[in-house]
Amino acid sequence: MGARSQQLDDQLKALADPTRRAILLQLAGGEATVGELCAPHAMSQPAISKHLKVLERAGLIVRRVDGQTRPCALAEGGLDTIDQFMEPLRQAMERRYTNLDALLAKMERERDDENSRGTKAKRKAAKKSPAKKATQTKAPRPNASTKKKKGSP
Amino acid sequence: MKLKLDRTGPTELIATRLFTSSVDLVYRAHTEADLVAQWMTGPEDWEMTECVWDAQVGGSFRVTWAHESEGAFTQTGEFIALEKNKRIEHVERFPGISDCDNHIVTEFIPQDGGTLLRLVMSMDDEEALTKMIESGMAVGMEDSYARIDDKVAPALAA
Numbered sequence: 001m002g003a004r005s006q007q008l009d010d011q012l013k014a015l016a017d018p019t020r021r022a023i024l025l026q027l028a029g030g031e032a033t034v035g036e037l038c039a040p041h042a043m044s045q046p047a048i049s050k051h052l053k054v055l056e057r058a059g060l061i062v063r064r065v066d067g068q069t070r071p072c073a074l075a076e077g078g079l080d081t082i083d084q085f086m087e088p089l090r091q092a093m094e095r096r097y098t099n100l101d102a103l104l105a106k107m108e109r110e111r112d113d114e115n116s117r118g119t120k121a122k123r124k125a126a127k128k129s130p131a132k133k134a135t136q137t138k139a140p141r142p143n144a145s146t147k148k149k150k151g152s153p
Numbered sequence: 154m155k156l157k158l159d160r161t162g163p164t165e166l167i168a169t170r171l172f173t174s175s176v177d178l179v180y181r182a183h184t185e186a187d188l189v190a191q192w193m194t195g196p197e198d199w200e201m202t203e204c205v206w207d208a209q210v211g212g213s214f215r216v217t218w219a220h221e222s223e224g225a226f227t228q229t230g231e232f233i234a235l236e237k238n239k240r241i242e243h244v245e246r247f248p249g250i251s252d253c254d255n256h257i258v259t260e261f262i263p264q265d266g267g268t269l270l271r272l273v274m275s276m277d278d279e280e281a282l283t284k285m286i287e288s289g290m291a292v293g294m295e296d297s298y299a300r301i302d303d304k305v306a307p308a309l310a311a
Contacts, residue, residue, distance in 0.1 A: 021164070079160070086166070090158040092196075097156055097170050097270075099192035100182055104174035107182070 007059060011079075014058035019043065020051050024074065027061060031073040168272040176261045179268040180238045183259065184208035189216075199223075208232055208241070226250060 014020055023037055038048045052072060055061045060078040063070045156170040172179050182188045186206035195201060195218030202225065203217035212232045219225035230245030241259040246252055255274055262269040 086158055090156055094156040099194055103192045104178050107178050
């Protein structure tokens with residue numbers, strides 16, 4: 001875990017709070033002062049300032065000096081780290097849907113076969129399907145793979 | 154078309170994915186237990202050992218994946234509403250990993266003879282976003298951390 005992972009941790013922690021998420025949403029509408037950010041919440045200004053510090057440290061917001069006030073704004077690209085964090089989730093979902101592609105292709109072939117029995121049997125296509133066979137819904141499937149893989153977290 | 158995953162709010166994700174098959178087949182693959190069991194696989198080297206899938210209003214589901222040395226994890230949920238070939242609304246969670254409910258609306262949209270699948274996933278719990286990511290990672294955990302360190306971190310450093 002390097003500095004980037006630390007930043008990710010900071011950002012996830014920063015987002016795991018409803019007040020801070022509300023602040024981010026408010027800032028999505030444009031720059032705001034601490035007073036303006038306090039208004040929608042039943043919270044003291046120091047409490048809100050504390051939240052702002054967490055958001056600032058996580059790189060999600062920036063603050064500038066404007067006379068007596070320090071208006072806050074969303075940090076440009078501040079949420080990129082989290083977006084990147086979504087990539088494993090996206091890939092996991094995509095992997096399932098790739099399975100589904102194969103299953104759908106098989107279902108289509110079966111339907112075609114039923115519609116025109118014998119005439120359009122494309123046997124070679126059957127080989128292509130990487131979908132693992134699971135005929136029973138409650139029984140364990142045999143281990144299809146014995147490949148060694150390092151432990152999951 | 155590859156899956157597109159967007160964060161549309163602090164606690165909301167929208168996923169879209171195009172399939173070449175028609176909506177009736179895609180819908181069946183989401184509602185018939187023996188079909189679901191064929192594509193809803195877990196992480197690599199994890200085997201699905203249980204797939205109870207009662208896709209009707211008020212029905213529940215329970216899917217378990219097991220690994221020979223890493224143990225097992227389960228996903229449970231309930232179906233809230235189903236509109237054949239159009240829409241499924243359900244909640245899901247990973248007991249023991251995250252008890253936060255992920256509320257999911259799945260839409261089956263006809264497009265060019267195929268199907269555009271659109272999932273709106275929303276969470277309302279305080280830590281739900283974090284938990285959602287962790288839950289999703291559970292499904293894709295095979296090398297998620299390695300991937301973050303190996304791919305995402307360099308990309309961020311660039």
